[in-house]
Amino acid sequence: MLALFLRDIRLSIHAGGGALTGVIFFLAVIATIPFGVGPDLRLLARIGPAILWIAALLACLLGLDRLFQADREDGSLDLLVLGNNRHMLALTVLTKCLAHWAGSVLPLVIAAPLLGLFMNMEPIGIGATALTLLVGTPAITFIGAAGAAVAVALPRGGLLISVLVLPLTIPVLIFGVSASYGAVADPDPFLQPFLILAALTLFLAVLGPVAAALALRHGTD
Amino acid sequence: MRLIAENLGGERGGETVFSGIEFALGEGQALVVTGPNGAGKSTLLRIIAGLLPVAAGRVRFEGGGEDFPSAASACHYLGHLNAMKTALSVTENLCFWRDFSGAGSAGVEEALETLGLGGIGHLPFGYLSTGQRRRAAIAKLLVSHRPLWLLDEPTAGLDKASEERFGELMGKHLESGGIVVAATHLPLGIEGARELVMGMVG
Numbered sequence: 373m374l375a376l377f378l379r380d381i382r383l384s385i386h387a388g389g390g391a392l393t394g395v396i397f398f399l400a401v402i403a404t405i406p407f408g409v410g411p412d413l414r415l416l417a418r419i420g421p422a423i424l425w426i427a428a429l430l431a432c433l434l435g436l437d438r439l440f441q442a443d444r445e446d447g448s449l450d451l452l453v454l455g456n457n458r459h460m461l462a463l464t465v466l467t468k469c470l471a472h473w474a475g476s477v478l479p480l481v482i483a484a485p486l487l488g489l490f491m492n493m494e495p496i497g498i499g500a501t502a503l504t505l506l507v508g509t510p511a512i513t514f515i516g517a518a519g520a521a522v523a524v525a526l527p528r529g530g531l532l533i534s535v536l537v538l539p540l541t542i543p544v545l546i547f548g549v550s551a552s553y554g555a556v557a558d559p560d561p562f563l564q565p566f567l568i569l570a571a572l573t574l575f576l577a578v579l580g581p582v583a584a585a586l587a588l589r590h591g592t593d
Numbered sequence: 594m595r596l597i598a599e600n601l602g603g604e605r606g607g608e609t610v611f612s613g614i615e616f617a618l619g620e621g622q623a624l625v626v627t628g629p630n631g632a633g634k635s636t637l638l639r640i641i642a643g644l645l646p647v648a649a650g651r652v653r654f655e656g657g658g659e660d661f662p663s664a665a666s667a668c669h670y671l672g673h674l675n676a677m678k679t680a681l682s683v684t685e686n687l688c689f690w691r692d693f694s695g696a697g698s699a700g701v702e703e704a705l706e707t708l709g710l711g712g713i714g715h716l717p718f719g720y721l722s723t724g725q726r727r728r729a730a731i732a733k734l735l736v737s738h739r740p741l742w743l744l745d746e747p748t749a750g751l752d753k754a755s756e757e758r759f760g761e762l763m764g765k766h767l768e769s770g771g772i773v774v775a776a777t778h779l780p781l782g783i784e785g786a787r788e789l790v791m792g793m794v795g
Contacts (some may be wrong), residue, residue, distance in 0.1 A: 374687070374692075375689050375692030375693050376689070376693060379678070379681070379685075379689045382681065382685070383678060383680055385683065386680040386681075421764060431706065445674075446674055446675065446676055446677065446678065446679070447672050447674025447675060447676035448640075448676040448677075448678070450644055450670060450674075450676070451676050451690070451694075452644060452693075453644065454643070454644070454665050454666075454668065454670055455693060455694065456665065456666075457662065457665060457666035458661060458666065458694070458695065459693070560649070592639075592644045592645065
């Protein structure tokens with residue numbers, strides 16, 4: 373399992389691996405917003421957490437289609453499925469998700485505080501948003517894995533995955549954003565939505581890989 | 594250890610490709626599957642491996658013990674695709690498959706030497722020629738141990754010398770009690786191999 377994790381991390385760093393694609397997309401979206409919204413600093417600060425979350429969500433979806441497709445194209449996926457007796461397929465999928473998250477999504481979380489400055493956010497708001505992204509984005513990857521597994525056989529599955537996965541990620545977005553606001557706007561609570569966000573991630577860490585494993589198991593041809 | 598197919602049928606996209614396939618292979622026995630394109634050779638191998646559902650009849654794998662309870666867990670499946678990452682070096686690829694599948698009889702360097710690829714382990718897999726890629730994929734069979742080898746056109750792209758070397762490798766595998774099922778158009782040079790000719794149905 374560690375070998376698979378390291379291999380996927382190594383692949384995501386290599387050229388064409390997609391570790392940077394997400395970050396650049398994230399950067400492009402956040403850098404464009406102030407131009408579109410105009411120079412109202414208070415408005416920017418107010419919508420900052422929501423914009424960061426939406427941009428991060430879309431950037432997460434961007435690289436998901438390669439999660440299993442790359443392995444399918446070179447035949448590795450067959451062997452990963454055949455390894456089911458040794459390593460349960462759901463665990464293999466979980467490992468791939470974690471590697472994908474560490475390779476392609478973690479850079480987004482690291483870039484988020486810097487991009488928060490673009491949105492004129494307070495330090496505590498930046499910290500809260502980065503923290504909620506750190507806790508919430510794995511959930512998006514886990515849901516995305518199920519979508520990616522369903523669409524693995526389709527040559528242009530990227531858009532389909534986004535459409536399939538986006539509605540399911542809405543709860544993650546809602547609780548992520550409301551926790552981020554809870555840290556800055558006084559009467560709103562931070563802890564409750566944050567704990568629900570953490571619970572969502574844990575719940576989907578089980579459900580996503582199991583669903584993806586089922587889809588892969590029946591999707592081989 | 595025995596691999597048994599009983600009245601096996603396979604289908605692709607809802608159409609029956611073959612039916613009524615029967616064979617039983619014991620330790621040290623090889624089956625060479627031949628037939629025209631589209632006769633269902635690859636489908637048969639994928640069904641044995643458990644990658645495709647059985648349409649009729651059944652496949653059994655007996656006597657594998659705890660380590661190899663099913664054909665899927667006991668097999669090395671060498672398909673058309675090499676299952677290697679072009680961005681990683683040959684050694685990195687092989688080390689990954691060794692770690693993932695469990696250690697085998699030969700080390701990575703040793704396996705590469707055996708296939709005449711010594712000294713190119715550090716190159717990215719994408720830089721290799723077709724034949725070298727195939728040989729590197731065959732080296733994968735050596736770095737982790739599986740009693741059952743399912744080979745789909747294993748010698749495609751190999752030169753004469755490599756073909757012979759591969760024939761010897763299969764011979765060695767059979768001597769040590771392995772089972773080989775190979776789908777091919779070309780003679781593989783396995784002595785005493787049984788042949789299964791698949792024809793077009795209907």
